[in-house]
Amino acid sequence: MSVMAMEDTEVQEPWLTLGGHKVISRLIVGIEQYSSPAMVRQVLETTGSQIFITTVDLETDRPSLLLSDLADELPMDQYLWIGTTSFARSAESAVRTAYVLRDRYGIEILKLDIRDDENRPDNKATVEVAAKLIEEGITLLPFILPDVADAQALAGLGCVALRIMASPVASGRGLPEPEEIRRVIENVDLPIVVEGGIGTARHVVLAMEIGAAAVLVNAALVQARQPLVMAAAMKSAVVAGRLAYLAGSMPGDEVPSAPTMKVS
């Protein structure tokens, strides 16, 4: 296959088809930390991300930015809208957030986060809540610590993708244990998004090189000295990592590529 053909097929192929959207970009960005709709637009345009993550404040019953302000900036129907419960600090408030997002905003695709007191994913609670929400017809992309059994349980429940924590959220520590994540990737038949602790471009590339379907970044952009330049870096990084994974890197590498080609 020629390189052009490779770029046209493998890199341009959707890794997720959901809600009428074919998601080709393998970069997902958290946008709830930006207070300006113009900045949200710039981040989404620069990264090329096709997913719009939104949430709702349970106290005020309002989303993170006014939708009317965003609509002035962005062709909002071109994005796959996903709700998030990442601000919920209990299973109960995550479930309530899910209901508000569905009932008030019609968002039935959920980036489910149930975190413990240390802001780490609570795998056990996540599996329990996932069962309940999926039963009610909500589509889930839950966030868990890398654990093959829990990941397989969530796949069995019908999640459409899994988000696996690389290192603590906003730590910038990257993937200290890439083998743990690779084990999940190789043993679960779902697209795996690597998320949490992604601090810079090489972390993104490593995640993609071990076979991740996509990477979610957030603090890496917000905390960079120049967020939009880092956004551009991340856009190139997912492509570099994906192509390297498909190319199959040479032996001798401390984290060798998967032995066989796998389109996730």
Next chain:
Amino acid sequence: MSVMAMEDTEVQEPWLTLGGHKVISRLIVGIEQYSSPAMVRQVLETTGSQIFITTVDLETDRPSLLLSDLADELPMDQYLWIGTTSFARSAESAVRTAYVLRDRYGIEILKLDIRDDENRPDNKATVEVAAKLIEEGITLLPFILPDVADAQALAGLGCVALRIMASPVASGRGLPEPEEIRRVIENVDLPIVVEGGIGTARHVVLAMEIGAAAVLVNAALVQARQPLVMAAAMKSAVVAGRLAYLAGSMPGDEVPSAPTMKVS
């Protein structure tokens, strides 16, 4: 500065101006292992590299590929031609190779390699030979182990760039000691090319993130299952790493970015 402006200026700015060429691409590829001129063309085109590395066999007095065959494939005057002594196994044969490249082929820019019995750069011999060749008007980009004093000595002699070994040539082990290389980058006022042991895209990104001006790859492409796909990966990787370096990554990263902006 907007991202577009950043991409137009910082990423599009030459890091090396030499022999009438402005070298903007930060990826250099070894091409002497390819036996087909068409493959050389595809590798150069896919990576976007602007440098053509050639050598001459001292036994047969011929370059690695017939120039007439290459000229059918490539607009050869669009490349910066650099000779290499990487096959020389002594200081004496490196010097002889340099003279043959200059006298027979008019190549006066040299990717000087003097390696020891274990195929590692011999810093001491390199500094000695560099002094002699520069005195004769030859332009040098020597290859050394990361050593600040030796790098400063070569800068003092008038080298135009330095190539610093990341890990043994063709090992694919990447940059096991990035701090050593960063110390050279921060203490020598020359473009630093990271070379040797680059096995996959994340190694390229790491090299660029610590402030390298460029990266040289060779075995990473030759030994990949799909060399041209890896070539495309590497092209995106230098851009990702350069932009991440310019963006300034967040704290918490185990190899933090340089504290101040530096255009090398």
